[in-house]
Amino acid sequence: MKETNLQSVAGPARILPDLLITLMLWLYFTAGFLLFFAVFYLAALLFSKQRETAFQKLNQLFFKGLFRLMRMLMPWRTLLVQTKVKTVRSAVIVCNHLSYLDPLLLMALFPRHKTIVKSSLFSIPIFGQMLVCSGYMPSDAGGKHTDILVRQMDSMNAFLAAGGNLFIFPEGTRSRSGRLGNFNKGAFKIAKKQRAPIAVFYIDNTDTLFQPGRFLFNTCGRTTITVELLDLILPDSEHTSASVSQMMDTARNLIETRRQSRATEQALGGLAREGYQSL
Amino acid sequence: MVREEIQARILEIFRNSFEIEDPGLDDDLRDIHGFDSIDGIELLREIEIMLDTELTREEKENAMEVRTINQILDYIQLLASQRGRN
Numbered sequence: 001m002k003e004t005n006l007q008s009v010a011g012p013a014r015i016l017p018d019l020l021i022t023l024m025l026w027l028y029f030t031a032g033f034l035l036f037f038a039v040f041y042l043a044a045l046l047f048s049k050q051r052e053t054a055f056q057k058l059n060q061l062f063f064k065g066l067f068r069l070m071r072m073l074m075p076w077r078t079l080l081v082q083t084k085v086k087t088v089r090s091a092v093i094v095c096n097h098l099s100y101l102d103p104l105l106l107m108a109l110f111p112r113h114k115t116i117v118k119s120s121l122f123s124i125p126i127f128g129q130m131l132v133c134s135g136y137m138p139s140d141a142g143g144k145h146t147d148i149l150v151r152q153m154d155s156m157n158a159f160l161a162a163g164g165n166l167f168i169f170p171e172g173t174r175s176r177s178g179r180l181g182n183f184n185k186g187a188f189k190i191a192k193k194q195r196a197p198i199a200v201f202y203i204d205n206t207d208t209l210f211q212p213g214r215f216l217f218n219t220c221g222r223t224t225i226t227v228e229l230l231d232l233i234l235p236d237s238e239h240t241s242a243s244v245s246q247m248m249d250t251a252r253n254l255i256e257t258r259r260q261s262r263a264t265e266q267a268l269g270g271l272a273r274e275g276y277q278s279l
Numbered sequence: 280m281v282r283e284e285i286q287a288r289i290l291e292i293f294r295n296s297f298e299i300e301d302p303g304l305d306d307d308l309r310d311i312h313g314f315d316s317i318d319g320i321e322l323l324r325e326i327e328i329m330l331d332t333e334l335t336r337e338e339k340e341n342a343m344e345v346r347t348i349n350q351i352l353d354y355i356q357l358l359a360s361q362r363g364r365n
Contacts, residue, residue, distance in 0.1 A: 141316035141343045147336050153320045186317045193321065243298055 018216040021073050025217060028069050037062050045133060052135035056112055056164075059134055063108035067279050070209075077209060078224040080276035085109065085229045088199045089163040092191040095201035096180060096255050097169035099210045102203050105227060108279060112164035114152070116186070119145050135159070139172075153190075160196050167201075170248070174212045180256050188244045188251070195235040200251045202228045202258045224271055230254045285329075285355050289348060292325050304348045319343050326355060332362055 037058060044054035067079060086109060095102065107113055119138040122128040122145060137152045138145040160166065168187035175181055191198045205225045210217050231254050236242055242250075265271055286304075293299040299312045308314035323339055334342070338358065345351050 139316070141319055143340060146340045146343050149316060150320055150323070150339060153317070184315070185313060186315055189315075189317045189321075245298070 014218075014220055015216070017219045021219045022216045024073060025066065025069065028066060032065070033062065036065075041130070051133055053112060055130070055134040056107075056114070059107050060109075060111050060113070063104045064279065066104065067108055071278075074209075074219050076222050077219075078222075079279050080224055080226050080271070080273060081109065081279055082226070082228045082276050084275070085201070085227050088165060088229060088232075090160045091165050091197045091199040091232070092160075092187055092194070093165050093167035093199045093201055094170050094187045094251050095167060095203055096259070097171050097174050098178070098203060099174060099206035099212065101206040101210050102169065102174075103167075105203065105206065105225075105279075106167045106201075109227070110165050110167075112159075112162065114156075114159065114164060114166045116168050122148070156190065157194055160194055165199070166190065166196075170251070174207075176212050178207070178259075180252065180259060183248050183252050185244050185248055188247045191233075191235065192244055192247065197235055198233040198247060198251060200230040200233065200254045202226075202230050202255055202262070204228075204262055226271060226276070228258070230258055280356075280359055282352055282356065285352055286348070288329060289351055289355075292322070293348075296321055296325070302348055304352075306348070307346050308348070309346060316343070322351070326358070329355070330358060330362065332358075334358070 040058055041055070044051055044058060048054040070077065071079065088110075093106065095106065103115060106115070114135050114137065116139050117131055117136045119140045119142075122131055122138050132148060135152060135155075137149055141149045156166070166187075168190075170183040170185075170187050171181040172184050173181070188198065190196070203226070205223045208218060208221055208223045209225060233242075233247055233250055290301065293302060297312075297314065297318050299308075299314065302308060302312055306312065319342070323334060323342055326342070327334055342354060345354055
Protein backbone atom coordinates (compact mmCIF):
# COMPACT_ATOMS: atom_id res chain seq x y z
CA MET A 1 0.00 0.00 0.00
CA LYS A 2 2.79 2.39 0.92
CA GLU A 3 4.68 1.67 -2.27
CA THR A 4 1.55 2.20 -4.33
CA ASN A 5 1.09 5.63 -2.80
CA LEU A 6 4.69 6.59 -3.33
CA GLN A 7 4.79 5.50 -6.90
CA SER A 8 1.33 6.57 -7.99
CA VAL A 9 2.33 10.13 -8.85
CA ALA A 10 5.93 9.47 -9.76
CA GLY A 11 7.69 11.54 -12.37
CA PRO A 12 8.32 15.23 -13.11
CA ALA A 13 4.76 16.29 -12.14
CA ARG A 14 5.56 15.27 -8.59
CA ILE A 15 8.76 17.27 -8.29
CA LEU A 16 7.30 20.78 -8.35
CA PRO A 17 4.88 20.51 -5.41
CA ASP A 18 7.47 18.50 -3.53
CA LEU A 19 10.08 21.19 -4.10
CA LEU A 20 7.79 24.10 -3.20
CA ILE A 21 6.53 22.55 0.01
CA THR A 22 10.02 21.41 1.01
CA LEU A 23 11.30 24.97 0.54
CA MET A 24 8.48 26.37 2.67
CA LEU A 25 9.21 23.88 5.43
CA TRP A 26 12.92 24.71 5.32
CA LEU A 27 11.98 28.38 5.44
CA TYR A 28 10.12 27.66 8.69
CA PHE A 29 13.20 25.85 9.98
CA THR A 30 15.53 28.75 9.24
CA ALA A 31 13.75 32.10 9.01
CA GLY A 32 10.87 30.93 11.21
CA PHE A 33 13.31 29.92 13.90
CA LEU A 34 15.24 33.19 13.72
CA LEU A 35 12.13 35.40 13.60
CA PHE A 36 9.83 33.72 16.09
CA PHE A 37 11.89 31.46 18.35
CA ALA A 38 15.52 32.57 18.59
CA VAL A 39 14.73 35.38 21.05
CA PHE A 40 12.91 32.98 23.39
CA TYR A 41 15.76 30.46 23.24
CA LEU A 42 18.19 33.25 24.02
CA ALA A 43 16.04 34.39 26.95
CA ALA A 44 15.88 30.80 28.24
CA LEU A 45 19.65 30.48 27.90
CA LEU A 46 20.37 33.71 29.76
CA PHE A 47 17.62 33.99 32.35
CA SER A 48 15.80 30.71 32.93
CA LYS A 49 16.49 28.94 36.21
CA GLN A 50 15.23 25.74 34.63
CA ARG A 51 17.02 25.97 31.33
CA GLU A 52 16.53 22.37 30.24
CA THR A 53 12.80 22.49 30.87
CA ALA A 54 12.50 25.80 29.01
CA PHE A 55 14.46 24.48 26.02
CA GLN A 56 12.38 21.31 25.89
CA LYS A 57 9.16 23.34 25.94
CA LEU A 58 10.46 25.61 23.18
CA ASN A 59 11.48 22.59 21.12
CA GLN A 60 7.97 21.22 21.55
CA LEU A 61 6.39 24.46 20.38
CA PHE A 62 8.79 24.78 17.45
CA PHE A 63 8.09 21.28 16.15
CA LYS A 64 4.37 21.54 16.85
CA GLY A 65 4.50 24.58 14.58
CA LEU A 66 6.28 22.51 11.95
CA PHE A 67 3.60 19.83 11.95
CA ARG A 68 0.80 22.43 11.90
CA LEU A 69 2.44 24.02 8.89
CA MET A 70 2.65 20.61 7.22
CA ARG A 71 -1.06 20.11 7.86
CA MET A 72 -1.82 23.50 6.29
CA LEU A 73 0.37 22.84 3.26
CA MET A 74 -0.76 19.24 2.80
CA PRO A 75 -4.32 18.96 4.14
CA TRP A 76 -4.70 15.65 2.32
CA ARG A 77 -2.08 14.16 4.61
CA THR A 78 -3.52 13.18 7.97
CA LEU A 79 -1.65 12.95 11.25
CA LEU A 80 -3.44 11.10 14.02
CA VAL A 81 -2.23 10.50 17.55
CA GLN A 82 -3.90 7.93 19.73
CA THR A 83 -5.50 9.86 22.60
CA LYS A 84 -3.76 7.83 25.30
CA VAL A 85 -0.33 8.64 23.84
CA LYS A 86 -0.45 12.13 25.29
CA THR A 87 -1.15 10.82 28.77
CA VAL A 88 2.22 9.05 28.99
CA ARG A 89 4.45 10.52 31.70
CA SER A 90 7.58 9.48 33.60
CA ALA A 91 8.31 6.71 31.10
CA VAL A 92 11.02 5.46 28.84
CA ILE A 93 9.39 5.49 25.41
CA VAL A 94 10.68 3.05 22.81
CA CYS A 95 9.51 3.34 19.25
CA ASN A 96 10.16 2.05 15.75
CA HIS A 97 12.08 4.45 13.49
CA LEU A 98 11.12 5.15 9.90
CA SER A 99 12.06 8.75 9.15
CA TYR A 100 13.86 11.83 10.42
CA LEU A 101 10.38 13.13 11.26
CA ASP A 102 9.93 10.57 14.05
CA PRO A 103 12.00 12.34 16.74
CA LEU A 104 10.48 15.69 15.77
CA LEU A 105 7.02 14.21 16.13
CA LEU A 106 7.75 12.88 19.61
CA MET A 107 9.30 16.20 20.64
CA ALA A 108 6.12 17.92 19.44
CA LEU A 109 4.01 15.61 21.61
CA PHE A 110 5.66 16.04 24.98
CA PRO A 111 6.60 19.29 26.76
CA ARG A 112 9.15 17.50 28.96
CA HIS A 113 11.23 15.10 26.96
CA LYS A 114 14.77 13.91 26.49
CA THR A 115 16.28 11.68 23.89
CA ILE A 116 19.53 10.17 22.71
CA VAL A 117 21.14 11.94 19.77
CA LYS A 118 23.99 10.84 17.51
CA SER A 119 27.20 11.93 19.27
CA SER A 120 28.68 13.69 16.23
CA LEU A 121 25.81 16.21 16.23
CA PHE A 122 27.01 17.54 19.59
CA SER A 123 30.11 18.87 17.81
CA ILE A 124 28.14 21.16 15.49
CA PRO A 125 28.51 24.77 16.70
CA ILE A 126 25.34 26.28 18.23
CA PHE A 127 23.25 23.22 17.35
CA GLY A 128 25.41 21.07 19.64
CA GLN A 129 25.01 23.62 22.43
CA MET A 130 21.25 23.56 21.92
CA LEU A 131 21.27 19.78 22.31
CA VAL A 132 23.18 20.11 25.59
CA CYS A 133 20.87 22.88 26.84
CA SER A 134 17.86 20.70 25.98
CA GLY A 135 19.22 17.90 28.14
CA TYR A 136 19.63 15.46 25.26
CA MET A 137 22.22 12.71 25.56
CA PRO A 138 24.99 11.66 23.16
CA SER A 139 24.69 8.12 21.82
CA ASP A 140 28.30 7.34 22.72
CA ALA A 141 30.46 8.36 25.63
CA GLY A 142 34.10 9.19 25.10
CA GLY A 143 35.95 12.51 25.20
CA LYS A 144 33.81 15.47 26.20
CA HIS A 145 30.64 13.40 25.69
CA THR A 146 31.40 11.41 28.83
CA ASP A 147 30.72 14.37 31.07
CA ILE A 148 27.42 15.19 29.33
CA LEU A 149 26.28 11.58 29.57
CA VAL A 150 27.28 11.30 33.25
CA ARG A 151 25.37 14.47 34.13
CA GLN A 152 22.29 13.38 32.22
CA MET A 153 22.27 9.92 33.75
CA ASP A 154 22.71 11.44 37.23
CA SER A 155 19.66 13.65 36.74
CA MET A 156 17.51 11.05 34.97
CA ASN A 157 15.75 9.89 38.11
CA ALA A 158 14.59 13.39 39.03
CA PHE A 159 13.62 14.10 35.42
CA LEU A 160 11.41 11.02 35.20
CA ALA A 161 9.96 11.64 38.66
CA ALA A 162 8.95 15.13 37.53
CA GLY A 163 6.89 13.63 34.70
CA GLY A 164 9.44 13.78 31.89
CA ASN A 165 9.66 11.15 29.18
CA LEU A 166 12.86 9.77 27.72
CA PHE A 167 12.26 8.55 24.18
CA ILE A 168 14.66 6.28 22.36
CA PHE A 169 14.61 4.48 19.03
CA PRO A 170 16.17 1.14 19.97
CA GLU A 171 16.93 0.30 16.34
CA GLY A 172 19.42 3.17 16.47
CA THR A 173 18.78 4.14 12.88
CA ARG A 174 15.93 4.54 10.44
CA SER A 175 14.55 1.47 8.75
CA ARG A 176 15.09 1.65 5.00
CA SER A 177 12.84 -1.30 4.27
CA GLY A 178 9.98 -0.72 6.72
CA ARG A 179 11.07 -3.87 8.53
CA LEU A 180 12.11 -3.75 12.14
CA GLY A 181 15.88 -3.77 12.72
CA ASN A 182 17.82 -5.25 15.62
CA PHE A 183 17.31 -3.50 18.96
CA ASN A 184 20.00 -1.99 21.18
CA LYS A 185 19.56 -2.56 24.90
CA GLY A 186 20.30 0.99 26.10
CA ALA A 187 16.69 2.13 26.57
CA PHE A 188 15.80 -1.00 28.49
CA LYS A 189 18.86 -0.74 30.71
CA ILE A 190 17.91 2.81 31.65
CA ALA A 191 14.29 1.81 32.34
CA LYS A 192 15.38 -1.06 34.53
CA LYS A 193 17.89 1.04 36.41
CA GLN A 194 15.38 3.84 36.97
CA ARG A 195 12.47 1.44 37.59
CA ALA A 196 10.54 3.39 34.98
CA PRO A 197 7.73 1.98 32.87
CA ILE A 198 8.54 1.33 29.23
CA ALA A 199 5.93 2.84 26.91
CA VAL A 200 6.02 1.00 23.59
CA PHE A 201 5.03 3.29 20.72
CA TYR A 202 4.36 2.55 17.10
CA ILE A 203 4.75 5.23 14.44
CA ASP A 204 3.46 4.57 10.96
CA ASN A 205 3.85 6.22 7.57
CA THR A 206 6.25 9.06 8.41
CA ASP A 207 8.49 7.50 5.76
CA THR A 208 5.84 8.13 3.13
CA LEU A 209 6.12 11.87 3.87
CA PHE A 210 9.90 12.15 4.30
CA GLN A 211 11.68 9.12 2.97
CA PRO A 212 15.17 8.05 3.98
CA GLY A 213 17.59 9.00 1.21
CA ARG A 214 15.37 11.67 -0.36
CA PHE A 215 15.88 15.39 0.25
CA LEU A 216 12.38 16.48 -0.79
CA PHE A 217 9.19 15.84 1.13
CA ASN A 218 6.81 13.54 -0.69
CA THR A 219 3.66 15.65 -0.84
CA CYS A 220 1.57 13.19 -2.85
CA GLY A 221 -0.55 10.35 -1.57
CA ARG A 222 -3.22 10.27 1.11
CA THR A 223 -1.63 8.09 3.73
CA THR A 224 -2.35 8.67 7.40
CA ILE A 225 0.56 9.10 9.79
CA THR A 226 -0.22 7.60 13.17
CA VAL A 227 1.35 7.45 16.61
CA GLU A 228 0.08 4.70 18.89
CA LEU A 229 0.79 3.49 22.41
CA LEU A 230 0.91 -0.30 22.15
CA ASP A 231 1.50 -1.13 25.79
CA LEU A 232 3.22 -0.18 29.02
CA ILE A 233 5.80 -2.60 30.33
CA LEU A 234 5.82 -1.88 34.04
CA PRO A 235 9.03 -1.83 36.07
CA ASP A 236 9.84 -4.97 37.97
CA SER A 237 8.85 -5.35 41.57
CA GLU A 238 10.66 -7.08 44.39
CA HIS A 239 8.98 -10.33 43.41
CA THR A 240 9.26 -10.31 39.64
CA SER A 241 12.32 -9.23 37.79
CA ALA A 242 12.39 -9.30 34.02
CA SER A 243 15.84 -9.21 32.48
CA VAL A 244 16.81 -6.43 30.10
CA SER A 245 16.71 -8.96 27.24
CA GLN A 246 13.21 -10.10 28.19
CA MET A 247 11.90 -6.53 28.28
CA MET A 248 13.54 -5.85 24.95
CA ASP A 249 12.02 -8.95 23.36
CA THR A 250 8.58 -8.05 24.70
CA ALA A 251 8.78 -4.54 23.24
CA ARG A 252 10.11 -5.81 19.93
CA ASN A 253 7.34 -8.40 19.62
CA LEU A 254 4.69 -5.75 20.34
CA ILE A 255 6.04 -3.47 17.62
CA GLU A 256 6.51 -6.28 15.12
CA THR A 257 2.99 -7.61 15.70
CA ARG A 258 1.54 -4.12 15.24
CA ARG A 259 3.60 -3.58 12.09
CA GLN A 260 2.08 -6.67 10.55
CA SER A 261 -1.48 -5.95 11.65
CA ARG A 262 -1.20 -2.36 10.43
CA ALA A 263 -0.16 -3.58 7.00
CA THR A 264 -3.28 -5.75 6.93
CA GLU A 265 -5.46 -2.82 8.08
CA GLN A 266 -4.15 -0.60 5.32
CA ALA A 267 -4.74 -3.30 2.76
CA LEU A 268 -8.33 -3.57 3.99
CA GLY A 269 -8.97 0.15 3.66
CA GLY A 270 -7.37 2.01 6.53
CA LEU A 271 -7.55 2.82 10.18
CA ALA A 272 -10.61 3.10 12.40
CA ARG A 273 -10.19 6.64 13.80
CA GLU A 274 -11.92 6.14 17.11
CA GLY A 275 -9.53 6.92 19.97
CA TYR A 276 -7.30 9.14 17.85
CA GLN A 277 -6.90 12.91 17.64
CA SER A 278 -4.84 15.45 15.74
CA LEU A 279 -1.47 16.52 17.09
CA MET B 280 43.18 -3.95 47.50
CA VAL B 281 44.62 -6.94 45.65
CA ARG B 282 43.78 -7.70 42.04
CA GLU B 283 41.90 -10.92 42.83
CA GLU B 284 39.61 -9.04 45.20
CA ILE B 285 38.91 -6.35 42.64
CA GLN B 286 38.30 -8.97 39.97
CA ALA B 287 35.76 -10.79 42.13
CA ARG B 288 33.88 -7.56 42.82
CA ILE B 289 33.93 -6.47 39.19
CA LEU B 290 32.62 -9.84 38.00
CA GLU B 291 29.87 -9.65 40.60
CA ILE B 292 28.92 -6.19 39.35
CA PHE B 293 28.87 -7.47 35.77
CA ARG B 294 26.62 -10.35 36.80
CA ASN B 295 24.19 -8.34 38.92
CA SER B 296 24.08 -4.98 37.18
CA PHE B 297 24.81 -5.77 33.56
CA GLU B 298 23.49 -9.33 33.27
CA ILE B 299 26.86 -10.43 31.88
CA GLU B 300 27.92 -13.82 33.28
CA ASP B 301 31.61 -14.67 33.60
CA PRO B 302 33.08 -12.66 30.74
CA GLY B 303 36.57 -13.65 29.61
CA LEU B 304 39.20 -11.32 31.08
CA ASP B 305 40.33 -10.26 27.62
CA ASP B 306 36.93 -10.30 25.89
CA ASP B 307 36.09 -7.10 24.07
CA LEU B 308 33.14 -6.19 26.29
CA ARG B 309 31.47 -3.96 23.72
CA ASP B 310 31.70 -6.34 20.79
CA ILE B 311 31.13 -9.63 22.57
CA HIS B 312 28.84 -8.70 25.46
CA GLY B 313 27.06 -5.54 24.26
CA PHE B 314 28.55 -3.44 27.05
CA ASP B 315 27.64 0.12 26.04
CA SER B 316 28.04 3.71 27.23
CA ILE B 317 25.09 3.41 29.62
CA ASP B 318 26.81 0.45 31.28
CA GLY B 319 30.10 2.38 31.27
CA ILE B 320 28.53 5.23 33.26
CA GLU B 321 27.06 2.74 35.71
CA LEU B 322 30.43 1.04 36.09
CA LEU B 323 32.05 4.40 36.88
CA ARG B 324 29.61 4.82 39.77
CA GLU B 325 30.45 1.36 41.05
CA ILE B 326 34.18 2.12 40.86
CA GLU B 327 33.60 5.33 42.83
CA ILE B 328 31.80 3.32 45.51
CA MET B 329 34.51 0.67 45.50
CA LEU B 330 37.30 3.22 45.94
CA ASP B 331 35.18 5.49 48.14
CA THR B 332 36.22 8.48 46.09
CA GLU B 333 34.89 10.70 43.34
CA LEU B 334 36.59 10.38 39.96
CA THR B 335 37.67 13.49 38.13
CA ARG B 336 36.24 14.36 34.73
CA GLU B 337 39.52 13.35 33.08
CA GLU B 338 39.56 10.01 34.90
CA LYS B 339 36.01 9.32 33.77
CA GLU B 340 36.87 10.18 30.18
CA ASN B 341 39.89 7.87 30.29
CA ALA B 342 37.83 5.10 31.87
CA MET B 343 35.42 5.10 28.92
CA GLU B 344 38.27 3.95 26.67
CA VAL B 345 38.76 0.59 28.39
CA ARG B 346 37.46 -2.45 26.53
CA THR B 347 38.24 -5.55 28.62
CA ILE B 348 37.96 -6.74 32.21
CA ASN B 349 41.75 -6.83 32.47
CA GLN B 350 41.92 -3.18 31.39
CA ILE B 351 39.27 -2.30 33.97
CA LEU B 352 41.31 -4.04 36.66
CA ASP B 353 44.48 -2.24 35.55
CA TYR B 354 42.63 1.05 35.64
CA ILE B 355 41.16 0.51 39.10
CA GLN B 356 44.59 -0.48 40.45
CA LEU B 357 46.08 2.65 38.92
CA LEU B 358 43.38 4.84 40.50
CA ALA B 359 43.83 3.10 43.84
CA SER B 360 47.61 3.57 43.75
CA GLN B 361 47.20 7.25 42.85
CA ARG B 362 45.04 7.60 45.93
CA GLY B 363 47.49 5.70 48.09
CA ARG B 364 45.32 2.60 48.51
CA ASN B 365 47.67 -0.15 47.43
